[in-house]
Amino acid sequence: xxxxxxxxxxxxxxxxxxxxxxxxxxxxxxxxxxxxxxxxxxxxxxxxxxxxxxxxxxxxxxxxxxxxxxxxxxxxxxxxxxxxxxxxxxxxxxxxxxxxxxx
Amino acid sequence: xxxxxxxxxxxxxxxxxxxxxxxxxxxxxxxxxxxxxxxxxxxxxxxxxxxxxxxxxxxxxxxxxxxxxxxxxxxxxxxxxxxxxxxxxxxxxxxxxxxxxxxxxxxxx
Amino acid sequence: xxxxxxxxxxxxxxxxxxxxxxxxxxxxxxxxxxxxxxxxxxxxxxxxxxxxxxxxxxxxxxxxxxxxxxxxxxxxxxxxxxxxxxxxxxxxxxxxxxxxxxxxxxxxxxxxxxxxxxxxxxxxxxxxxxxxxxxxxxxxxxxxxxxxxxxxxxxxxxxxxxxxxxxxxxxxxxxxxxxxxxxxxxxxxxxxxxxxxxxxxxxxxxxxxxxxxxxxxxx
Numbered sequence: 001x002x003x004x005x006x007x008x009x010x011x012x013x014x015x016x017x018x019x020x021x022x023x024x025x026x027x028x029x030x031x032x033x034x035x036x037x038x039x040x041x042x043x044x045x046x047x048x049x050x051x052x053x054x055x056x057x058x059x060x061x062x063x064x065x066x067x068x069x070x071x072x073x074x075x076x077x078x079x080x081x082x083x084x085x086x087x088x089x090x091x092x093x094x095x096x097x098x099x100x101x102x103x
Numbered sequence: 104x105x106x107x108x109x110x111x112x113x114x115x116x117x118x119x120x121x122x123x124x125x126x127x128x129x130x131x132x133x134x135x136x137x138x139x140x141x142x143x144x145x146x147x148x149x150x151x152x153x154x155x156x157x158x159x160x161x162x163x164x165x166x167x168x169x170x171x172x173x174x175x176x177x178x179x180x181x182x183x184x185x186x187x188x189x190x191x192x193x194x195x196x197x198x199x200x201x202x203x204x205x206x207x208x209x210x211x212x
Numbered sequence: 213x214x215x216x217x218x219x220x221x222x223x224x225x226x227x228x229x230x231x232x233x234x235x236x237x238x239x240x241x242x243x244x245x246x247x248x249x250x251x252x253x254x255x256x257x258x259x260x261x262x263x264x265x266x267x268x269x270x271x272x273x274x275x276x277x278x279x280x281x282x283x284x285x286x287x288x289x290x291x292x293x294x295x296x297x298x299x300x301x302x303x304x305x306x307x308x309x310x311x312x313x314x315x316x317x318x319x320x321x322x323x324x325x326x327x328x329x330x331x332x333x334x335x336x337x338x339x340x341x342x343x344x345x346x347x348x349x350x351x352x353x354x355x356x357x358x359x360x361x362x363x364x365x366x367x368x369x370x371x372x373x374x375x376x377x378x379x380x381x382x383x384x385x386x387x388x389x390x391x392x393x394x395x396x397x398x399x400x401x402x403x404x405x406x407x408x409x410x411x412x413x414x415x416x417x418x419x420x421x422x423x424x425x426x427x428x429x430x431x
Binding site: 026027028030042043045048063065067070073074077079080082083084085086087088089090 | 319320322337338364365366367368380381383384385386387388389390391392393
């Protein structure tokens with residue numbers, strides 16, 4: 001079975017892509033375009049986009065748990081700044097986030 | 104690329120309906136059949152295929168069907184798509200099943 | 213269509229106090245009979261084609277009826293009384309559950325621990341993923357549109373509706389079970405339970421505190 005190597009690791013800043021894929025995907029809209037931090041690698045899994053159309057033979061793709069600050073997702077969030085959402089994102093939906101601009 | 108009607112994280116919604124409901128026999132049967140079809144020996148229907156079913160059968164159905172009815176109708180769509188049976192064969196089977204569920208005739212006084 | 217544009221189509225303002233209540237879709241009596249007839253017809257067709265045997269469906273129903281809060285409670289009580297077990301549980305939920313004879317059918321189980329600084333809360337915004345192998349079926353409110361939609365946006369307001377008001381100093385982490393992991397909250401052991409043994413502790417543990425919409429009161 002073919003397998004991708006995980007491109008990211010815990011602590012990496014990542015941006016969720018909006019791949020515009022039709023059909024069944026597991027990356028919800030509310031995290032798309034947003035920057036989060038990889039919490040940890042979560043293993044290698046069959047891509048749900050393949051499984052949804054009956055392709056059960058791979059390849060497997062890396063999955064990560066990514067944390068997003070509530071204040072990143074919702075500009076009007078009025079709770080504490082360290083409240084967060086942790087969610088699972090497959091490798092192909094992620095890009096390295098640009099380094100923050102120099103102060 | 105439009106957002107699916109099931110993809111509701113962050114959407115506005117009212118109060119949480121904090122209620123508990125019993126799990127009915129037909130609902131268990133829906134779940135059990137899906138599990139059996141998706142097991143390691145059959146691999147006829149993955150959970151993601153089932154999800155694709157109810158994510159693509161239209162918002163009208165999605166909003167009007169209960170949770171297990173959604174799963175049942177999605178399973179039917181996928182099995183028909185796979186050619187396991189036709190819609191007509193299924194409706195014929197429904198008619199047969201319905202005959203077994205006819206209400207009892209009124210009791211004579 | 214852009215993400216933002218679409219959001220505006222469906223977001224009728226941000227005034228969360230005045231939104232229509234999203235009804236929970238439930239079948240009436242006729243709907244339940246219809247469901248029973250339609251699933252019976254499906255099974256009859258699958259049996260006629262030798263794809264499924266009726267006894268397999270019956271056995272599977274027994275299997276899915278078996279899990280419940282008692283399994284989660286057993287795991288939690290063991291973690292409270294055995295530090296080494298707790299470490300293994302937090303490291304790999306699936307294998308630690310297996311140590312207690314609890315098979316996790318879902319891909320992986322991640323156990324998230326509540327402490328003085330962090331409160332964890334579990335949801336599934338896309339459908340209804342839930343640690344069914346351990347807790348059984350999700351409650352009706354867990355699969356409601358209101359819970360799924362709001363919990364990732366205003367978790368503190370949602371918790372308040374469940375009667376739980378968290379101090380601002382405590383961080384809230386919402387776990388969206390959107391892919392291959394399932395989550396179980398390891399609640400804090402209540403005050404005043406030092407003298408209790410594992411079996412007695414397990415009696416205290418509730419489903420809601422393992423989802424994270426409740427905490428356990430002091431004994």
